[in-house]
Amino acid sequence: MEGVAFPSSMQSWIESLPDDLLQVVSIISESGGGVWVVGGSVRQGLSEVVPHDYDLTTNLRPEQVMDLFGSSNSIDVGAKYGTVIVRVRPDGDLYEITTLRCDQEYLDGRRPESVIFGDSLLEDLERRDLTINAMAVDLARQLLYDPFNGYQDLQNGVLRAVGNASTRLSEDGLRVMRAYRLMDQGDAGLWSPEDDLASALRDCQYMLKNVSIERIWQEFRRILAGQNAAQVLEKMSEDGVLSTIFGGHEYDLTGQARLADISSDEVVEARLAMMFRADDASGLMKRLTMPKVVITGVQELNRCLSHLPNATSVSELRLYRAVLGSRLNQQLACESALATSEVEEVITLLASLPANVAGDAPLADGHWIAEMTGLSKGIKLGRLKEWLHRIQIEEDLPTLAEVEARLKQLEWQDGEPTEWPRFYWP
Ligand code: ATP
Ligand code: MG
Numbered sequence: 399m400e401g402v403a404f405p406s407s408m409q410s411w412i413e414s415l416p417d418d419l420l421q422v423v424s425i426i427s428e429s430g431g432g433v434w435v436v437g438g439s440v441r442q443g444l445s446e447v448v449p450h451d452y453d454l455t456t457n458l459r460p461e462q463v464m465d466l467f468g469s470s471n472s473i474d475v476g477a478k479y480g481t482v483i484v485r486v487r488p489d490g491d492l493y494e495i496t497t498l499r500c501d502q503e504y505l506d507g508r509r510p511e512s513v514i515f516g517d518s519l520l521e522d523l524e525r526r527d528l529t530i531n532a533m534a535v536d537l538a539r540q541l542l543y544d545p546f547n548g549y550q551d552l553q554n555g556v557l558r559a560v561g562n563a564s565t566r567l568s569e570d571g572l573r574v575m576r577a578y579r580l581m582d583q584g585d586a587g588l589w590s591p592e593d594d595l596a597s598a599l600r601d602c603q604y605m606l607k608n609v610s611i612e613r614i615w616q617e618f619r620r621i622l623a624g625q626n627a628a629q630v631l632e633k634m635s636e637d638g639v640l641s642t643i644f645g646g647h648e649y650d651l652t653g654q655a656r657l658a659d660i661s662s663d664e665v666v667e668a669r670l671a672m673m674f675r676a677d678d679a680s681g682l683m684k685r686l687t688m689p690k691v692v693i694t695g696v697q698e699l700n701r702c703l704s705h706l707p708n709a710t711s712v713s714e715l716r717l718y719r720a721v722l723g724s725r726l727n728q729q730l731a732c733e734s735a736l737a738t739s740e741v742e743e744v745i746t747l748l749a750s751l752p753a754n755v756a757g758d759a760p761l762a763d764g765h766w767i768a769e770m771t772g773l774s775k776g777i778k779l780g781r782l783k784e785w786l787h788r789i790q791i792e793e794d795l796p797t798l799a800e801v802e803a804r805l806k807q808l809e810w811q812d813g814e815p816t817e818w819p820r821f822y823w824p
Pocket of ligand 1: 437439451525527528531576
């Protein structure tokens with residue numbers, strides 16, 4: 399296989415390579431081994447995107463790599479599959495180095511039964527999923543290896559399988575998810591699969607049943623967090639992949655394209671909440687091995703969804719803001735995306751509403767209330783604390799003295815505490 403000189407678009411990537419990586423490469427080269435940067439970082443380098451990690455491949459066997467870096471600077475994370483993690487110094491950056499391989503049969507539709515280590519870079523590139531992921535860079539000789547014209551596909555924004563698309567997808571269902579994830583190229587927009595891959599994606603989704611649910615969720619999470627997630631979801635929906643992943647559970651993509659820019663953790667929950675707003679999808683989310691925080695986040699968003707404060711009531715606006723706390727922006731982003739009635743008015747009002755003078759935390763704690771009322775720990779004290787907190791927020795009480803004055807007006811001695819107002823929304 400012939401390499402070509404680096405295209406000029408790679409220059410800034412080459413110049414920005416971390417020192418630690420260059421050292422890893424020279425340690426292997428000086429020992430006589432071959433080493434290439436492969437995979438996503440080459441793809442990103444050629445698209446002038448800064449990579450978040452670098453995958454390396456070598457013709458050395460895993461034991462040789464470990465000998466070279468020594469036991470304190472190398473970890474065997476999957477020597478069976480040829481993968482070792484190395485660093486050049488304590489606390490240095492970690493790099494995954496995988497020995498060149500030619501994969502064996504795909505028996506369970508996921509991992510090859512065994513891997514055979516090889517000496518051929520071409521064979522190693524042949525087993526990769528997409529042409530844009532099947533390029534290798536030899537830093538020592540300044541050569542790019544691109545046997546499947548991945549660079550051309552990259553320039554045209556096309557996703558193409560290495561080899562026959564349906565064969566490749568039916569070897570490994572994870573490639574279905576990876577293909578949808580890679581359609582989203584951030585600032586470069588939505589890339590399309592070429593025709594063969596497009597139809598293989600529709601025909602081979604039965605393969606997803608062979609993929610571990612954790613891996614599906616990992617890829618799906620990245621899809622949801624992507625810059626062009628709405629379009630990818632639309633495509634997955636058209637192709638029937640969303641139904642497959644959700645096991646037939648109902649979903650609705652309304653509003654996805656209008657969701658504002660919020661942090662990536664927030665956006666994942668927001669997209670799920672909007673998708674599953676019609677009914678409780680907790681069971682499905684659990685089955686998809688989503689972390690508990692994500693599931694709770696989605697449930698919280700859905701609990702409040704479409705329940706906006708009354709725009710004419712300052713006290714409601716204050717309560718809404720205080721109860722939602724750090725989730726306020728995320729909630730409003732969903733409401734706005736779904737065009738809940740009066741949402742823009744509420745957003746404007748909240749933006750100009752001064753912060754509460756005493757902040758949003760309760761001024762009156764349990765000890766103080768116990769002292770003032772003689773109540774001992776229990777439901778009555780707990781609910782009275784919530785009631786006072788709510789009044790403090792709604793009326794913007796500035797001091798504990800004001801809270802005390804309001805406490806004197808409450809008929810807390812009598813009545814059913816479970817009926818008292820709570821610090822709660824809606
Ligand atoms: P990113 O690092 O952004 O997730 P990536 O493409 O580098 O993207 P990795 O999981 O790091 O993804 O995989 C590194 C490379 O290994 C890929 O670029 C691809 O060449 C190959 N690869 C990964 N998973 C598969 C797979 N399921 N089938 C075939 N090749 C794969
Ligand atoms: Mg990678």
